[in-house]
Amino acid sequence: MTESGFVNRDLFERYLKGHFTNHMGLVKGTDKPKTLILYDGHKSHVSLTLI
Numbered sequence: 001m002t003e004s005g006f007v008n009r010d011l012f013e014r015y016l017k018g019h020f021t022n023h024m025g026l027v028k029g030t031d032k033p034k035t036l037i038l039y040d041g042h043k044s045h046v047s048l049t050l051i
Contacts, residue, residue, distance in 0.1 A: 007044045 002008055024035055039045050 007042075007045050009047050012044050013047060013049055 001010060
């Protein structure tokens with residue numbers, strides 16, 4: 001959580017790389033399930049790292 005209570009780019013990247021990938025089984029060396037991720041275009045959801 002950020003001090004402001006809002007999601008920022010760093011927090012969103014940490015969520016996707018950590019929590020989301022762990023729970024979706026997107027760990028290196030495992031079979032990857034078909035997953036559709038929908039973005040809403042919010043500035044905190046857009047970064048070169050995530051692309």
